[in-house]
Amino acid sequence: MQRLSIQRFLNNKYLAYILAGIFLFLAILFGISIGTVSVPMVTIMKIIGAKLLWFLSFGDIDPMYSSIVLNIRLPRVILSGLVGASLAIAGAAFQGLLRNPLADPYTLGVSSGASVGAVLTLFFHLSIPIIGSFTLPLLSILFSLFTIFLVLTFASKIERSMRVETIILTGIIFSSFLGAIISLMIALTGDELRQIIGWLLGSVSMRGWEYIKIILPFFIIGSALLIFNAKELNAMSFGEERAQHLGVNVQKRKLIILTAGSILTGAAVAVSGTIGFVGLVIPHLSRLLWGPDHRHLLPLSIITGSGFLILADLISRTIISPTELPIGVITALIGAPVFAIILLQRKRKERSG
Amino acid sequence: MLSVQQVSGGYSNEAVLNDISFEVKTGELFGILGPNGSGKTTLLKMLSGILPIQTGEILIGGKRLQEYRAKELAQMVAVLSQHSSQSFSYSVKETVSLGRYAHQKGFFQTWSNEDEAVVQRVMKQIGVAAFQNKNIQELSGGEKQRVFLAQALAQEPEILLLDEPTNHLDLSYQKELLDFLKRWTSEKGLTVISIFHDLNLAGLYCDRLLLLEKGMINIDHVPNEVLREERIRDVYHTDIQKHPHPKVAAPQMVLLPSVDKETKTIEIDQTMLTVSEEFIVLTPTTPLRTMSSGVIGSGTGWHQTFVNRHVDKDYNCNDHRAEMASFLRSNGFEPSETVGMMTAVVLEDVIFKLFKQEDFSVFVVVTAGVGNAIDASKSELHTYGLVPGTINTWIFVNGELTEEAFIQSIMTATEAKVKAMHDLMVMDEVTGTIATGTSTDSILIAASQTGTVLEFAGTITPLGKLISKAVYQCTTEAIQKSSRRKQL
CATH class of the missing domain: 3.40.50.300 (P-loop containing nucleotide triphosphate hydrolases)
Structure with missing residues (x-):
């Protein structure tokens, strides 16, 4: 009987990856296919197939479709996928580290910090020599790192045990403050207004392949760092002291995880602005479906997070077409109620015992 | 390490x-x-x-x-x-x-x-x-x-x-x-x-x-x-x-809870005693510290009800403790708060007396029958069998006793009982010598734990003197009374 349950357990994990993979695949297909010009699924496959396997011939492809898919839709889908993945895995990591199911880059104020970095870069037209186009993500990352440490220091000053609510409250305080700074900068700026507004509400439109190149290296580094620390995250979700007793070098690992989370958040914000609640909803859902083990939670969050944001982007540009909604509106519409439900469940659990 | x-x-x-x-x-x-x-x-x-x-x-x-x-x-x-x-x-x-x-x-x-x-x-x-x-x-x-x-x-x-x-x-x-x-x-x-x-x-x-x-x-x-x-x-x-x-x-x-100890000292005497055909009951107003060898509530403890129950001579029960407990319960006594003894003696023949000193007193209750009196020094000649006890001695001390005093009280009381048997020439029928007690005697020392502190109870201490006198007198009278009934 024990064997059976272990087997079922294993199957379950494989099934999880398969299901998540199918979800992502479908999201990508729909994301590319649907729009003002509808591209048939078969054509998409052919176009991408021809691009990847250039030595094979797939017959004639309409150049208009090819252009829409390769120059507009595909980069947009990939970018929103990467942003969703980054935010989701960063959220999962923050939640595990802080033992706080309500933590995510947005609620912690890290996204706002990154926005300040991004807006500053645009406002002053900053460009650090050598790294050039990476100035934007780098500054965003530095600002998010700075913010997360500030938030945590402040929260621990309020209360040593750092209760869930304390951290969230601190995050809100910082978000508001940083949001005000951004508004101030917008008020002072003239022609850059439109671009900066984009960062406030979050959008992945009209970014092109350029931005994918910006986020990709940071996404790979950040995700790899987190996945290699999945076990430590498991240990730390039982408390830092407990983790230390289990043999985790808490100071070092905590720094790595916070840095990785900031890299992911900073890079995501740099390319798409502040998109809220992805890092809250996706890890919560994944944990609910497949358990809290970070060794699986982190990769699964990447997959479902990217699929989720691709679909959110699809909705945002089709729902009141031809006008485009900022993508942050969609994620907040879904995310805020989920946030409320989690909070309610926690309180109920505390009360019942 | x-x-x-x-x-x-x-x-x-x-x-x-x-x-x-x-x-x-x-x-x-x-x-x-x-x-x-x-x-x-x-x-x-x-x-x-x-x-x-x-x-x-x-x-x-x-x-x-x-x-x-x-x-x-x-x-x-x-x-x-x-x-x-x-x-x-x-x-x-x-x-x-x-x-x-x-x-x-x-x-x-x-x-x-x-x-x-x-x-x-x-x-x-x-x-x-x-x-x-x-x-x-x-x-x-x-x-x-x-x-x-x-x-x-x-x-x-x-x-x-x-x-x-x-x-x-x-x-x-x-x-x-x-x-x-x-x-x-x-x-x-x-x-x-x-x-x-x-x-x-x-x-x-x-x-x-x-x-x-x-x-x-x-x-x-x-x-x-x-x-x-x-x-x-x-x-x-x-x-x-x-x-x-x-x-x-x-x-x-x-x-030790620091609740104020009741300053009111209680005195146990015959007013708390009820004698019926079925049992003798003593119910003090507060629990007493006890050391006893009863059927129920033996050893040391705190108890509030004391029952000496009459049973037939041929009372025989596999589990006399359980039987006693259910008997107590059916008569409205809580077994966990009770010291219970048994005797085949007619309860009318009970002797109880209050002996007073300046600042403490002793109340003694004895039921005695010497049907199976035994000389302890030759007890190996007897076969083992549990028969309801025939000399049951209750000693209530209105004072505060140390553990030591409890044990000395038992010694003193036993010595007094043996002397009473000796003076009445109660014989062990198997050995033909003077008996020292019966095979199933029971004793109870209970103290109110209020009033004067009585540290010792050896035979020449104030408490010891009172206990020996009381037990000797009561036991003697009780044996005489029950013997007289037999002869009638």
């Missing part, structure tokens, strides 16, 4: 502990005691490497604590905290498996067969294997504590540190946990260092105790030395009394 040398330290701004030195040997169950704020938890946190050491050295297995890397230390020392928070719903097995973290090597830290074997073994030993796939948040407090114990033991540590492990656990889990730890120390050589709040549990299970007071060591010794009344009273600033464990050679402490 563990050596602490002149250690001081605590939280960054203040030193909680000062100049602490002690040693713990392999396989010891070492208890740390102390009132709140004495630095117990701080000490434990320093031992587990959570808090830094300001001065002094902690050596674990001969190596300085600071020289251990986090993983190495976790292979050596495991910790079980009072209660662990868990925000996410890990399964029991996932939780226990985390204990193997320190043993996993290499970049990918793969789960080896050995890891799996250890986890399964530990879960079986602790008894959590049955619900290993259950969500840890659904478990009860006791079950959770066991899961975390399994996690700590999966680390395969040589030293286990516990911070009040029995807090939040109900009685049976407390015992289970400590029994288990005790077994591991003796069988597997695990060294256990644990903080205790409960002095009695510590006294019962620990090999050695360390008593902390205001960040310093008060004493580091065996439980019997550490748990001395005066010492505990001083350190904890509370009234306690020490008494031995009934079954195990371990010191136990009891709290």
